[in-house]
Amino acid sequence: MIRIEKLTKGYRDCEVLGNLSFHLEPGEFAFLQGKSGSGKSTLLKLLYREIEGFTGEIEIDSIPIGNLPKYKLRRKMGIIFQSFELLDRKTVLENVMLAGEVVGRDTKEIESDAHRLLERVGLKEKERKYPHQLSGGEQQRVAIVRALLNKPRILLADEPTGNLDTETALEMLQLLKELHEEEEISMLIVTHSEQVLKSLPGKIWVMEDGQVHEASKD
Ligand SMILES: Nc1ncnc2c1ncn2[C@@H]1O[C@H](COP(=O)(O)OP(=O)(O)OP(=O)(O)O)[C@@H](O)[C@H]1O
Ligand SMILES: [Mg+2]
Numbered sequence: 001m002i003r004i005e006k007l008t009k010g011y012r013d014c015e016v017l018g019n020l021s022f023h024l025e026p027g028e029f030a031f032l033q034g035k036s037g038s039g040k041s042t043l044l045k046l047l048y049r050e051i052e053g054f055t056g057e058i059e060i061d062s063i064p065i066g067n068l069p070k071y072k073l074r075r076k077m078g079i080i081f082q083s084f085e086l087l088d089r090k091t092v093l094e095n096v097m098l099a100g101e102v103v104g105r106d107t108k109e110i111e112s113d114a115h116r117l118l119e120r121v122g123l124k125e126k127e128r129k130y131p132h133q134l135s136g137g138e139q140q141r142v143a144i145v146r147a148l149l150n151k152p153r154i155l156l157a158d159e160p161t162g163n164l165d166t167e168t169a170l171e172m173l174q175l176l177k178e179l180h181e182e183e184e185i186s187m188l189i190v191t192h193s194e195q196v197l198k199s200l201p202g203k204i205w206v207m208e209d210g211q212v213h214e215a216s217k218d
Helices: 040-047 070-076 092-101 107-120 136-150 166-183 194-199
Strands: 001-009 014-026 029-034 055-060 077-078 154-158 186-192 203-208 209-213
Touching: 001 040, 001 070, 014 040, 029 040, 029 209, 040 055, 040 154, 040 186, 040 203, 070 077, 070 107, 077 136, 092 107, 092 136, 136 154, 136 166, 154 166, 166 186, 166 194
Parallel strands: 029 186, 029 203, 077 154, 154 186
Antiparallel strands: 001 014, 001 055, 203 209
């Protein structure tokens, strides 16, 4: 599903990822851990083509990522950014629908998927609200729904529970886990929370010195 070989990426004079290799299998649920500044967001943004330019190979479904037009890539892959990135001037429903509009989907279809998913995460009543009228956890759920709108086969989530209390964070992860099972989506989730890692199954990858290695759970 995702195959990375010998990936190297730097910004100006500093190398962040060096000769990194990583695979995510279809239907897999995996976590990515690592110190602040180790390159986790950089890796996710390269996968989503939010940033470009690297050496090595990145393939999604056996297609080199550079050969995959962005709109096609973004129908296969959803992302929850570290800072959600919801648009303040758009309602919850509009924020979610935008993800379908930018990849050129039919409006009626987008709207019905948006309603269904917002209801699924308990936000049906908040569809017409603006992001600043929501709690942090609610905003986080909007970001999750937006990432899932195009029924991606892969979900990347960059600390999706970063600023939630532990209980809400666990609920959110549980929700992702359920969606993973219901919709058979492969997920790669960046988290720092030991509690989250311990309470949910899934491989743990650790990013260190520009590379990732698999860690054991204890
Ligand atoms: N646009 C950029 N220009 C220059 N350097 C950058 C840029 N983005 C990130 N970096 C640097 O690359 C390194 C990795 O950043 P990245 O955001 O990938 O780390 P991270 O593992 O996601 O950290 P955190 O856990 O704090 O979110 C950091 O040293 C950072 O300063
Ligand atoms: Mg980060």
